[in-house]
Amino acid sequence: MASTLKRDAPALTFTHRFEPATLVGATPLLLLHGTGGDETDLLPLGRMIAPGAALLSPRGQVSEAGMPRFFRRLAEGVFDEQDVARRAHELADFIGAARTAYGLAAPVAVGFSNGANIAAAMLLLRPEALAGAVLLRAMVPIAAPPAGTLPGTPVLMLSGAMDPIVPPENAARLAALLTARGALVEQRTLPASHGLTATDLTAARDFIARIGRPGAA
Template sequence: MTDLGFTHVFRPATRPGAPTLLLLHGTGADEYDLLGLGHSLAPGAALLSPRGRVDENGAARWFRRLREGVFDVDDVVARAAELAGFVRAATAAYDLDPASVTAVGFSNGANMAAATLLLHPGLLRRAALFAAAAPLQGRPLPAADLTGVQVFLSAGAADSLTPLEQARLLAEQLRQCSAVVQMHEHPGGHGLPPEALHRARQWFAATTR
């Protein structure tokens, strides 16, 4: 589907009162990549999965980067605004509860989710972020009030693409904005190991009771 400004997939909830998962893929993936993760994290949830609109040598991304590990922060800000507009339009178009939207992102998608949390407070009430970095490099932390927002962060000690220190910095920034952050560190690299998925399922069940 290509309306609402983003190519995307929408799967309605199959369980009454289930949340909506906003699935944000990593670099080079697409709107189908995280559907299985969404089903695993929250069976019966509605799945809203857009495709990043930035093309990096044929690979879909959520925002531009100047080189590996260095983000174009002006583009991060602009793209977060675009995504926020899409989420608002999609919740209206599909008759979804805006308060139930939970972002689930991997790598570049997790970075985009983190930027959206910080730049558009009130849009997302929960987020599960895998292999995420602090997205607003070199910028002052926005005066965002994330009171009541629940965030799960999973990061690998051997991740050469997203250093563990970046995930720790993001966790601290979110806490400074009053979000409740659960940090899970694993010994692996840039991926989503079974233990991280297990911890994320436990976190999701505990925060959606």
């Protein structure tokens, strides 16, 4: 944690890293790692796609054979939806506490794989927690989410045409779910597998620059 934590700040329940902004007006990013990652994994990506932005990077609190994740799964691509909902609310509460502690505006989530899926779950369950999202290799996290709205929330979805984990119809269904709630969804399918490529980084950087807004607390 950084030394910018405010006195009498609320308890922060996730192990995390925080890097304060060095550029006035930069939109803060919430970095959400994939299975087996931790709070340091996406910091270099965050610095590349949003130079000077504040970076908040929590570690998932679920362990699968020693690998951190943000929620439980029953098998590859089969999620424990009750746990998804519980963990999405816990993460949204952490974001609120971190915003108070560090003086942040609502962040844009940048999530990869499991991290993208928990970000999508927050968009569906706790839309007030995020100002937008970059979802890298995301799937539908909850088959029948409760009603909600995302009026004008910008979302970039980057899928891989050769991804063995995320079926194209599943990614398309997530884009449709978010669009139906009013989100401004840009979905792109890249010539890639499940791993990230230079094209992902360029697309994410351009998207963040396009939607950037003053990051006043």
